[in-house]
Amino acid sequence: MARSDHEAEGQRDLGADAAVVEAGRPRRPTRSRRKAGDVAGADNNIDILDCAAQCFMEMGFQGTSIDDVARRLGATKGRIYHYYASKTDLFFDVHREGMRRLNEAVIAVMGSGGNGRETLRAMLEAHALTMLQNIAYLAVVVQGVHMHRLGATTLAQRQVLDEIMAIRRDFEKLFSDVFRRGQADGSIRAENASIAVKGMLGAVNWTAIWYRPRANETLADKQKIARELAALQVGGVA
Amino acid sequence: MARSDHEAEGQRDLGADAAVVEAGRPRRPTRSRRKAGDVAGADNNIDILDCAAQCFMEMGFQGTSIDDVARRLGATKGRIYHYYASKTDLFFDVHREGMRRLNEAVIAVMGSGGNGRETLRAMLEAHALTMLQNIAYLAVVVQGVHMHRLGATTLAQRQVLDEIMAIRRDFEKLFSDVFRRGQADGSIRAENASIAVKGMLGAVNWTAIWYRPRANETLADKQKIARELAALQVGGVA
DNA sequence: AATTAAACATACTACTGAGTATGTTGCAAT
DNA sequence: ATTGCAACATACTCAGTAGTATGTTTAATT
Numbered sequence: 001m002a003r004s005d006h007e008a009e010g011q012r013d014l015g016a017d018a019a020v021v022e023a024g025r026p027r028r029p030t031r032s033r034r035k036a037g038d039v040a041g042a043d044n045n046i047d048i049l050d051c052a053a054q055c056f057m058e059m060g061f062q063g064t065s066i067d068d069v070a071r072r073l074g075a076t077k078g079r080i081y082h083y084y085a086s087k088t089d090l091f092f093d094v095h096r097e098g099m100r101r102l103n104e105a106v107i108a109v110m111g112s113g114g115n116g117r118e119t120l121r122a123m124l125e126a127h128a129l130t131m132l133q134n135i136a137y138l139a140v141v142v143q144g145v146h147m148h149r150l151g152a153t154t155l156a157q158r159q160v161l162d163e164i165m166a167i168r169r170d171f172e173k174l175f176s177d178v179f180r181r182g183q184a185d186g187s188i189r190a191e192n193a194s195i196a197v198k199g200m201l202g203a204v205n206w207t208a209i210w211y212r213p214r215a216n217e218t219l220a221d222k223q224k225i226a227r228e229l230a231a232l233q234v235g236g237v238a
Numbered sequence: 239m240a241r242s243d244h245e246a247e248g249q250r251d252l253g254a255d256a257a258v259v260e261a262g263r264p265r266r267p268t269r270s271r272r273k274a275g276d277v278a279g280a281d282n283n284i285d286i287l288d289c290a291a292q293c294f295m296e297m298g299f300q301g302t303s304i305d306d307v308a309r310r311l312g313a314t315k316g317r318i319y320h321y322y323a324s325k326t327d328l329f330f331d332v333h334r335e336g337m338r339r340l341n342e343a344v345i346a347v348m349g350s351g352g353n354g355r356e357t358l359r360a361m362l363e364a365h366a367l368t369m370l371q372n373i374a375y376l377a378v379v380v381q382g383v384h385m386h387r388l389g390a391t392t393l394a395q396r397q398v399l400d401e402i403m404a405i406r407r408d409f410e411k412l413f414s415d416v417f418r419r420g421q422a423d424g425s426i427r428a429e430n431a432s433i434a435v436k437g438m439l440g441a442v443n444w445t446a447i448w449y450r451p452r453a454n455e456t457l458a459d460k461q462k463i464a465r466e467l468a469a470l471q472v473g474g475v476a
Numbered sequence: 477a478a479t480t481a482a483a484c485a486t487a488c489t490a491c492t493g494a495g496t497a498t499g500t501t502g503c504a505a506t
Numbered sequence: 507a508t509t510g511c512a513a514c515a516t517a518c519t520c521a522g523t524a525g526t527a528t529g530t531t532t533a534a535t536t
Contacts, residue, residue: 060385062300065523077525078485087524117476139384146377146447147298182475190475195466202444203437203471209384210436228433233441236474237420237428238355303493315495316515325494479536486529492522499516506509 045083047073053094053136060143061091092160095144098137099167105130106174116182121234123175124204128226131207142208172197200233283321285311291332291374299329299381330398333382336375337405343368344412354420359472361413362442366464369445380446410435438471 051072055064066087070076084090109122131138145168176197182188190196207229214221289310293302304325308314322328347360369376383406414435420426428434445467451460 057384060298060300062298066525067523076485079483081525082483085525120475142447146295147301179475188475190470192466195463196470196475198444198448199441199467199470200475202447203441205444205447206436206440209380209440209443225433228430229437232428232434232437232474234474235476236470236472237358237417237426237434237438238473304495305493314515317513319495320513323495477536480534482531482533484529484531486527488527489525491524494521495519497516497518499514501512501514503512504510506507 048080048083048090049094049097050136052090053098053140056091056094056143057136057139061087061147066090086157088157089160091140091144092157092164094137094140095164096160096167098134098141099164099171101134101137102127102130102141103167103171106171110174110178115185115187116178116180117187117234120175120178120182120188120200121230123178124200124233125226125230127201128204128207128229129222131204132211132213132222132226135208135211135213138205139208142205172201175201203233204229286318286321286328287332287335288374290328291336291378294329294332294381295374295377299325299385304328324395326395327398329378329382330395330402332375332378333402334398334405336372336379337402337409339372339375340365340368340379341405341409344409348412348416353423353425354416354418355425355472358413358416358420358426359468361416362438362471363464363468365439366442366445366467367460369442370449370451370460370464373446373449373451376443377446380443410439413439441471442467 048069052064052069055069055072058064059068066077066080069090070080073079080090084093105126106123109126110119112119112122114122144164176193179188179193179197183190183193207225211225286307290302290307293307293310296302297306304315304318307328308318311317318328322331343364344361347364348357350357350360352360382402414431417426417431417435421428421431445463449463
């Protein structure tokens with residue numbers, strides 16, 4: 001799937017996702033052209049995604065017009081519709097990119113040993129930190145969760161939607177699996193895994209609502225918030 | 239504005255699917271005509287609020303058209319615009335009603351004695367239960383939180399928005415005050431009250447995203463979920 | 477040097493949806 | 507019995523917006 005540009009010098013994303021439905025992709029996946037002064041490796045699409053994420057976060061899906069995104073880009077509709085077949089496809093791609101970053105961050109800390117409880121804590125911390133560092137993308141993800149209907153009229157869009165929901169289910173399963181591992185090794189006493197996981201993820205996801213980066217906020221500040229949130233969810237307040 | 243706030247009794251239905259639709263011809267329901275001596279503004283248009291809440295929950299603010307709400311009502315725009323000056327005002331009133339029910343439920347359990355931690359737990363449980371019982375209204379509240387811009391163009395709308403945000407601030411303060419009381423009486427060890435409260439409220443508020451009442455769900459079922467959520471937020475999983 | 481296609485911009489269409497203007501009906505007080 | 511008005515319904519306007527059709531520029535290829 002994805003923008004099949006093969007020129008991904010950028011260490012970022014691309015291609016990693018399972019190839020699924022093709023919806024609203026660039027028509028001809030040849031190499032992107034660069035103007036004379038362009039910095040090599042810059043993915044043009046990431047600019048569109050960034051601006052779209054920002055707009056969607058601030059004004060919601062329906063509240064954002066393609067012209068809004070284009071204005072923020074310093075461009076016009078033509079540019080956006082050159083890469084995305086529809087507004088819905090653009091939204092989906094932001095959502096998918098957000099989920100990709102979340103998955104990446106959480107999976108990265110899952111193999112660090114430790115019992116179920118400690119692994120769960122590390123996963124929550126990674127989740128939280130990723131939220132704080134990608135607040136626009138993840139705010140879009142949060143929005144999209146209960147927008148299962150949006151305007152998914154076409155078949156292709158519905159397939160993309162199914163794909164996204166599957167990713168979300170798998171993501172939640174990462175946590176509930178580790179939770180049960182903690183129950184098995186005795187490090188977790190709580191019983192109802194489903195409710196507990198939904199609660200913990202809610203506490204972390206809620207940062208999409210209240211958190212806005214302050215000026216001069218350092219990485220250490222974000223890490224502190226993430227660590228506290230994760231610790232409280234595992235250990236409680238008492 | 240031009241709205242009064244005392245719509246009396248709180249225990250309406252639980253946001254279950256509005257069976258108001260009743261496909262038929264322009265029906266003439268019991269037209270409650272105002273009798274002499276009635277206070278102007280004591281409107282019983284709770285049906286409008288219910289349908290609006292349901293629509294806003296399912297399709298979002300921008301995604302919901304006034305005609306959508308009217309259709310669900312089994313009426314036309316005329317009826318809605320007879321009571322509300324604009325779509326934004328309607329949204330605000332749903333939001334305000336949701337916050338009113340939340341406040342009522344939480345304050346009701348605050349005087350039951352007990353140390354800070356136990357009071358906090360009871361407040362969280364009451365909060366959660368109210369969410370589950372009024373999921374449509376509270377889903378709108380959750381939506382509205384980060385929609386500070388919406389389309390608040392008029393001065394009156396901005397004032398209502400300020401009022402709502404003040405209510406939200408006061409609501410959060412209820413929790414952080416009790417949290418600090420718990421720190422003082424030794425029943426709460428966690429340090430950062432701000433982060434902790436935001437996390438706990440997030441866990442509870444997140445029910446607006448995932449929770450949808452199943453068929454035949456009893457009050458006891460909801461109470462069980464609420465109790466578990468509250469207990470986990472206070473005591474953790476370990 | 478000419479050709480080609482990607483990467484946009486510009487100009488337009490068609491439609492949706494918020495809000496309004498105006499009609500209609502029934503109850504209640506006169 | 508007539509009148510006044512609340513409580514709607516009906517029929518419009520018009521601004522905003524998703525999507526399209528087409529023009530323009532630039533860089534790589536031949």
